[in-house]
Amino acid sequence: MILRDFVTQLYWERYASGYTEISSEDTTEFVQRGTYDGKTQKLWSDSTIKRQSSYLLSACVDYQLLQPLSRSTREITSVRIEPCVIAILAYDLNLQGMTDNNLINHPDWQLFGLQPEDVRDELKRLSVHKFWIIQTAADAVAISWTHKTMEEVVDVVIETGL
Numbered sequence: 001m002i003l004r005d006f007v008t009q010l011y012w013e014r015y016a017s018g019y020t021e022i023s024s025e026d027t028t029e030f031v032q033r034g035t036y037d038g039k040t041q042k043l044w045s046d047s048t049i050k051r052q053s054s055y056l057l058s059a060c061v062d063y064q065l066l067q068p069l070s071r072s073t074r075e076i077t078s079v080r081i082e083p084c085v086i087a088i089l090a091y092d093l094n095l096q097g098m099t100d101n102n103l104i105n106h107p108d109w110q111l112f113g114l115q116p117e118d119v120r121d122e123l124k125r126l127s128v129h130k131f132w133i134i135q136t137a138a139d140a141v142a143i144s145w146t147h148k149t150m151e152e153v154v155d156v157v158i159e160t161g162l
Contacts, residue, residue, distance in 0.1 A: 027053040
């Protein structure tokens with residue numbers, strides 16, 4: 001959960017604001033604020049905060065959200081969600097029984113820096129591959145799903161080369 005919060009609350013906020021880097025100090029402050037805000041069962045020690053901060057930066061480097069610049073600073077990289085990830089995440093949420101509007105607004109999209117209007121746009125873009133038929137009007141969304149299982153979706157992803 002801490003990685004999710006870090007990516008959605010700090011990383012994408014900094015990215016959208018035009019920042020080019022995130023420092024270990026930024027990450028430490030983020031973890032400290034979380035522990036003081038009651039997001040942990042008890043207050044973490046300074047060594048635990050430092051260790052968790054380091055893990056967050058390392059995980060973001062592993063996921064290519066950040067690149068090492070120096071020992072204490074990481075460069076924010078330009079990231080774009082792959083179409084196959086959009087298709088699989090959309091179907092995963094749908095197969096969990098999520099309504100179309102709730103799917104568009106699901107917090108998992110925020111991990112990729114997407115807001116609901118971005119999700120709608122991406123789903124419209126991918127509709128040419130016959131994953132679904134999407135209709136939108138204002139904030140209402142209706143999706144006709146063309147596949148019944150994740151195996152079918154994966155087959156289409158492979159066939160289309162997404």
